Amino acid sequence: MDWLETARDTFRRDQVWNFMMPKEVHVDVSKDVILYVEDLNVSFDGFKAINNLNLYIRDGELRCLIGANGAGKTTLMDIITGKTKPDSGSVWFGQTHNLLEHDEASIAHMGIGRKFQKPTVFEAHTVYTNLELSLKTNKGVLPTLFARLSQTQKDRIAEVLDIIGLTEQQQMDAGSLSHGQKQWLEIGMLLASDSRLLLVDEPVAGMTAEETEKTAALLNSLAGKHTVVVVEHDMEFVRSIARTVTVLHQGSVLAEGSMDDIQRNKDVIEVYLGEEHAEQAGAA
Numbered sequence: 001m002d003w004l005e006t007a008r009d010t011f012r013r014d015q016v017w018n019f020m021m022p023k024e025v026h027v028d029v030s031k032d033v034i035l036y037v038e039d040l041n042v043s044f045d046g047f048k049a050i051n052n053l054n055l056y057i058r059d060g061e062l063r064c065l066i067g068a069n070g071a072g073k074t075t076l077m078d079i080i081t082g083k084t085k086p087d088s089g090s091v092w093f094g095q096t097h098n099l100l101e102h103d104e105a106s107i108a109h110m111g112i113g114r115k116f117q118k119p120t121v122f123e124a125h126t127v128y129t130n131l132e133l134s135l136k137t138n139k140g141v142l143p144t145l146f147a148r149l150s151q152t153q154k155d156r157i158a159e160v161l162d163i164i165g166l167t168e169q170q171q172m173d174a175g176s177l178s179h180g181q182k183q184w185l186e187i188g189m190l191l192a193s194d195s196r197l198l199l200v201d202e203p204v205a206g207m208t209a210e211e212t213e214k215t216a217a218l219l220n221s222l223a224g225k226h227t228v229v230v231v232e233h234d235m236e237f238v239r240s241i242a243r244t245v246t247v248l249h250q251g252s253v254l255a256e257g258s259m260d261d262i263q264r265n266k267d268v269i270e271v272y273l274g275e276e277h278a279e280q281a282g283a284a
């Protein structure tokens with residue numbers, strides 16, 4: 001066995017040394033709720049961006065979050081992912097993890113993944129490599145030169161490629177994918193990193209009608225195995241995926257229910273849908 005073989009053997013990814021092994025994070029969803037947001041408040045220079053917000057997300061659900069610009073959607077995601085600390089209130093991941101006690105890296109490690117509106121894939125790497133780099137055991141620890149993927153990891157990548165519909169494109173550079181394909185790859189990267197709760201910001205902005213439809217199918221297929229919270233403006237899209245819609249307004253929950261409930265809700269029509277329709281009419 002030459003030195004390279006020895007090194008490779010040492011760095012086999014299915015036999016990682018204990019200190020390198022990420023600890024499995026147990027999320028207690030025995031009450032069927034994976035995310036608790038209670039009495040949340042945050043102000044920026046005296047302006048209340050989040051105002052006594054309460055939100056409960058069930059394990060495995062696909063939730064849509066809508067609301068006009070400035071309603072607090074992004075700020076809420078910033079707080080859940082540890083980017084912004086609230087002034088008061090609580091945020092729990094399952095029964096036992098107080099997210100306000102953790103930083104961004106630790107929250108990501110617990111299994112909360114965020115997809116920003118602009119795709120952030122590694123353009124110069126292949127689709128396959130992008131997924132490989134997202135595998136949890138691979139995060140910045142093992143030199144790729146020596147490491148081999150375990151069969152389990154290869155199977156997982158194949159599975160993710162299938163879920164996101166990019167099996168045929170796996171050896172393409174991510175940079176040459178279409179806008180929609182990049183978005184799917186980024187969702188795939190969250191799946192490869194074992195994210196259990198996915199926060200997805202405006203996934204269909206800039207997509208073609210066909211890509212939008214595929215994205216709806218993709219997010220629908222994730223529900224059950226993953227919990228997905230989607231921020232989206234495209235109401236047609238929201239209708240096609242949401243079981244429950246939460247409407248944010250001035251940092252609070254204005255209404256929550258099925259798409260039909262929401263579209264009939266007088267408050268929602270007045271402050272959000274009315275406004276959107278007026279904008280559309282104005283733009284037409």
Ligand SMILES: Nc1ncnc2c1ncn2[C@@H]1O[C@H](COP(=O)(O)OP(=O)(O)O)[C@@H](O)[C@H]1O
Pocket residue numbers: 044045049067068069070071072073074075076
């Ligand atoms: N870091 C910040 N500093 C000051 N004001 C902020 C900051 N982040 C957000 N805001 C303000 O908080 C409000 C809510 O913003 P945001 O959460 O981005 O809304 P949404 O995503 O729903 O459009 C807005 O009025 C915004 O200008």
Ligand SMILES: [Mg+2]
Pocket residue numbers: 073074075
């Ligand atoms: Mg926003």
